[in-house]
Amino acid sequence: MVLKPxxxxxxxxxxxAWVIVASLAPRLLVVRAPLxxxxxxxxMSGSSAYRERTQKAAQLxxxxxxxxxxxxxDGARGGWSSAQQRNPYFFERATDELIKAGVPEANIRIVxxxxxxxxxxxxxxxxxxxxxxxxxxxxxxxxxxxRRTLSTLRNAFAETGITIGLEPSSPPxxxxxxxxxxxxxxxxxxxxxxxxxxxxYE
Numbered sequence: 001m002v003l004k005p006x007x008x009x010x011x012x013x014x015x016x017a018w019v020i021v022a023s024l025a026p027r028l029l030v031v032r033a034p035l036x037x038x039x040x041x042x043x044m045s046g047s048s049a050y051r052e053r054t055q056k057a058a059q060l061x062x063x064x065x066x067x068x069x070x071x072x073x074d075g076a077r078g079g080w081s082s083a084q085q086r087n088p089y090f091f092e093r094a095t096d097e098l099i100k101a102g103v104p105e106a107n108i109r110i111v112x113x114x115x116x117x118x119x120x121x122x123x124x125x126x127x128x129x130x131x132x133x134x135x136x137x138x139x140x141x142x143x144x145x146x147r148r149t150l151s152t153l154r155n156a157f158a159e160t161g162i163t164i165g166l167e168p169s170s171p172p173x174x175x176x177x178x179x180x181x182x183x184x185x186x187x188x189x190x191x192x193x194x195x196x197x198x199x200x201y202e
Contacts, residue, residue, distance in 0.1 A: 073114050
């Protein structure tokens with residue numbers, strides 16, 4: 001009987017500590033690197049977030065922030081398209097979204113190569129940007145993905161002299177992300193990936 005109040009207090013402390021740490025986690029993930037204008041806007045791949053990212057890219061294009069929008073190919077396909085009678089790649093769906101949002105098809109470019117993760121994506125973007133002799137790019141990705149993206153791109157572009165800007169395409173995650181399955185699929189998974197990238201690539 002003596003142990004029960006003590007155990008109860010320990011449980012309360014653990015729960016309180018978790019709530020505090022979990023609520024601070026989104027701040028750890030979200031960053032922004034302002035850039036007034038660039039040679040191109042780069043939309044990071046992401047099958048579940050391609051609409052939000054392309055909409056943000058189209059908005060910045062219409063504002064005159066850059067004359068081109070670059071898309072990468074992660075090799076993933078979306079659902080069945082009756083119009084095309086096949087499962088289009090997500091970069092094709094992203095292209096359609098950009099065109100609908102007012103970006104001319106001639107101003108959309110697909111970066112060559114297939115990138116299956118953020119590090120590979122940073123490398124194919126670097127190779128293309130260096131080859132095209134761009135001096136700056138403005139990157140678009142979801143807020144929860146922004147810190148790892150910016151760090152990975154800066155490492156990839158080190159010593160190239162090319163400026164990297166970044167604009168999150170979504171609001172910061174809720175402090176109570178851990179109460180929803182979607183929060184675990186985004187913030188929870190991203191926290192694990194961030195730690196992995198720190199140990200492996202930094």
